[in-house]
Amino acid sequence: xxxxxxxxxxxxxxxxxxxxxxxxxxxxxxxxxxxxxxxxxxxxxxxxxxxxxxxxxxxxxxxxxxxxxxxxxxxxxxxxxxxxxxxxxxxxxxxxxxxxxxxxxxxxxxxxxxxxxxxxxxxxxxxxxxxxxxxxxxxxxxxxxxxxxxxxxxxxxxxxxxxxxxxxxxxxxxxxxxxxxxxxxxxxxxxxxxxxxxxxxxxxxxxxxxxxxxxxxxxxxxxxxxxxxxxxxxxxxxxxxxxxxxxxxxxxxxxxxxxxxxxxxxxxxxxxxxxxxxxxxxxxxxxxxxxxxxxxxxxxxxxxxxxxxxxxxxxxxxxxxxxxxxxxxxxxxxxxxxxxxxxxxxxxxxxxxxxxxxxxxxxxxxxxxxxxxxxxxxxxxxxxxxxxxxxxxxxxxxxxxxxxxxxxxxxxxxxxxxxxx
Amino acid sequence: xxxxxxxxxxxxxxxxxxxxxxxxxxxxxxxxxxxxxxxxxxxxxxxxxxxxxxxxxxxxxxxxxxxxxxxxxxxxxxxxxxxxxxxxxxxxxxxxxxxxxxxxxxxxxxxxxxxxxxxxxxxxxxxxxxxxxxxxxxxxxxxxxxxxxxxxxxxxxxxxxxxxxxxxxxxxxxxxxxxxxxxxxxxxxxxxxxxxxxxxxxxxxxxxxxxxxxxxxxxxxxxxxxxxxxxxxxxxxxxxxxxx
Numbered sequence: 220x221x222x223x224x225x226x227x228x229x230x231x232x233x234x235x236x237x238x239x240x241x242x243x244x245x246x247x248x249x250x251x252x253x254x255x256x257x258x259x260x261x262x263x264x265x266x267x268x269x270x271x272x273x274x275x276x277x278x279x280x281x282x283x284x285x286x287x288x289x290x291x292x293x294x295x296x297x298x299x300x301x302x303x304x305x306x307x308x309x310x311x312x313x314x315x316x317x318x319x320x321x322x323x324x325x326x327x328x329x330x331x332x333x334x335x336x337x338x339x340x341x342x343x344x345x346x347x348x349x350x351x352x353x354x355x356x357x358x359x360x361x362x363x364x365x366x367x368x369x370x371x372x373x374x375x376x377x378x379x380x381x382x383x384x385x386x387x388x389x390x391x392x393x394x395x396x397x398x399x400x401x402x403x404x405x406x407x408x409x410x411x412x413x414x415x416x417x418x419x420x421x422x423x424x425x426x427x428x429x430x431x432x433x434x435x436x437x438x439x440x441x442x443x444x445x446x447x448x449x450x451x452x453x454x455x456x457x458x459x460x461x462x463x464x465x466x467x468x469x470x471x472x473x474x475x476x477x478x479x480x481x482x483x484x485x486x487x488x489x490x491x492x493x494x495x496x497x498x499x500x501x502x503x504x505x506x507x508x509x510x511x512x513x514x515x516x517x518x519x520x521x522x523x524x525x526x527x528x529x530x531x532x533x534x535x536x537x538x539x540x541x542x543x544x545x546x547x548x549x550x551x552x553x554x555x556x557x558x559x560x561x562x563x564x565x566x567x568x569x570x571x572x573x574x575x576x577x578x579x580x581x582x583x584x585x586x587x588x589x590x591x592x593x594x595x596x597x598x599x600x601x602x603x604x605x606x607x608x609x610x611x612x613x614x615x616x617x618x619x620x621x622x623x624x625x626x627x628x629x630x631x632x633x634x635x636x637x638x639x640x
Numbered sequence: 641x642x643x644x645x646x647x648x649x650x651x652x653x654x655x656x657x658x659x660x661x662x663x664x665x666x667x668x669x670x671x672x673x674x675x676x677x678x679x680x681x682x683x684x685x686x687x688x689x690x691x692x693x694x695x696x697x698x699x700x701x702x703x704x705x706x707x708x709x710x711x712x713x714x715x716x717x718x719x720x721x722x723x724x725x726x727x728x729x730x731x732x733x734x735x736x737x738x739x740x741x742x743x744x745x746x747x748x749x750x751x752x753x754x755x756x757x758x759x760x761x762x763x764x765x766x767x768x769x770x771x772x773x774x775x776x777x778x779x780x781x782x783x784x785x786x787x788x789x790x791x792x793x794x795x796x797x798x799x800x801x802x803x804x805x806x807x808x809x810x811x812x813x814x815x816x817x818x819x820x821x822x823x824x825x826x827x828x829x830x831x832x833x834x835x836x837x838x839x840x841x842x843x844x845x846x847x848x849x850x851x852x853x854x855x856x857x858x859x860x861x862x863x864x865x866x867x868x869x870x871x872x873x874x875x876x877x878x879x880x881x882x883x884x
Binding site: 543544558562 | 692694713717718721722723724725727729730732733734735744745748749750790794797
């Protein structure tokens with residue numbers, strides 16, 4: 220029987236079971252070796268010299284994978300496995316290395332994140348410090364979400380966002396005719412209702428200055444306003460860059476190239492430090508407004524180039540057809556060109572939107588504290604020194620959830636508007 | 641003779657240094673059907689694209705339905721609404737269904753009520769025999785069906801003149817007939833038509849006059865019978881011998 224194995228020869232189908240069981244045993248052996256090595260500090264191959272026993276798991280696994288690499292074995296699972304992760308010796312080694320890395324790192328990570336972590340408590344003394352101290356996020360949660368917004372007024376932020384969520388959800392369920400009005404309301408009226416509710420100063424609401432706004436709600440406020448404004452501005456810039464009037468064309472090009480050429484941090488500094496100097500005496504513009512304008516213009520330049528890509532992808536015949544039907548510039552663009560061009564650039568627009576959302580933490584440099592800024596502040600609190608990791612992991616997860624949902628939504632839109640071909 | 645609807649006087653056009661149209665003179669009367677033929681690159685497409693100003697001419701005068709083509713955008717839009725055009729590549733709007741393709745311009749340019757525009761569209765689609773495709777999108781139709789939809793779309797603007805820019809050149813042979821049939825019906829109904837085409841059968845059947853162009857010039861302009869029976873210039877004879 221040993222002779223049949225013909226060590227490292229080609230495993231064949233007629234001895235399927237023999238090769239399979241031998242291969243699985245060897246693979247299990249290599250995995251057990253790694254597990255014992257990493258977690259129990261036991262080395263079952265310590266009889267071998269050091270330079271050799273270091274590689275034994277890899278060797279066992281490699282030989283095991285070689286034995287189960289049986290062509291057309293008739294077993295579907297095995298065939299798929301072989302095709303995808305075990306097609307030749309190089310892939311087998313890469314597969315083994317990835318498995319080893321996962322085995323070595325996944326359990327400690329989970330330990331830190333969940334099993335050894337502390338969730339409930341009020342001070343850092345209640346954390347065992349063996350795992351993550353989510354008490355930090357727990358205690359600071361309100362600040363991370365609402366910034367320095369006064370506690371008794373927080374319902375105003377909650378109400379605004381509940382209204383937003385309610386409107387968005389209702390837009391999915393009402394008939395198309397009403398949906399149109401909900402969307403128009405959401406885009407053009409609601410943002411201003413929400414902002415006056417949050418800032419207050421009228422209807423008997425207490426005025427809350429923007430310096431007190433912060434946390435995740437500020438992230439959302441800035442992102443939403445910048446998204447709303449940068450899209451139309453970008454669209455006009457894209458059209459302007461393709462205009463036949465030299466003044467419009469060159470000013471669009473100049474604008475786009477200027478804003479694409481400067482780093483966002485510089486733009487934000489300019490907006491907060493330099494811009495007030497250019498404003499006439501006595502006029503005052505809120506820092507938050509200035510920052511939103513700066514981010515809008517910055518992202519609009521990128522948006523313009525994305526949309527221009529879509530405009531250029533359309534065949535010239537579409538313009539000819541629009542013109543030949545008597546449409547003027549705006550009718551042609553609004554009815555024929557933009558609907559098609561924007562459909563083409565949904566992935567690019569989503570990309571720019573995601574970048575915008577992830578750029579918002581940079582407003583930290585001008586003293587506005589959104590989610591990451593609040594974490595930065597919390598971690599320097601004398602009672603809570605040394606919890607930066609937990610804070611940043613939390614911020615990362617929150618941003619990931621926001622961005623991933625946006626990405627999914629853009630993919631849905633792409634499918635929905637795919638009419639041709 | 642009936643009313644003169646298109647008049648070109650000494651029209652010249654250049655693409656940079658290359659002169660595409662040289663001293664074109666042409667008169668088209670109401671209900672006249674004119675076929676323009678000639679080798680590729682002879683300027684025939686450019687000529688009809690100048691008539692609704694998809695291309696600008698640099699010298700000379702073009703008058704359509706009493707309005708001279710100039711820089712004035714309002715005039716141009718007015719003329720374009722009266723001059724329908726059908727393209728080689730159909731150029732339907734792929735994001736709209738066939739019926740929406742047909743109603744778009746009547747609703748937004750002529751300000752027709754939606755309902756009326758739709759009735760009109762269905763009537764025109766019926767005429768070109770693709771009423772059953774009305775709800776589909778252009779991408780789901782065959783080339784011949786798309787071209788007929790494009791004809792219907794142009795007709796929905798109720799134009800006085802129809803321009804055809806090689807309407808059958810991008811079609812598979814078996815689809816050419818269905819498009820030509822639709823054009824013959826249109827011609828018989830009394831539409832003023834200028835057709836750039838190589839379909840000499842179509843020319844013989846419906847054209848009043850045939851124009852032969854080469855190198856940006858009108859080489860020969862004659863009644864259809866005359867043109868095919870005894871062409872005058874050698875260039876025309878050569879062209880006809882190759883194409884027939």
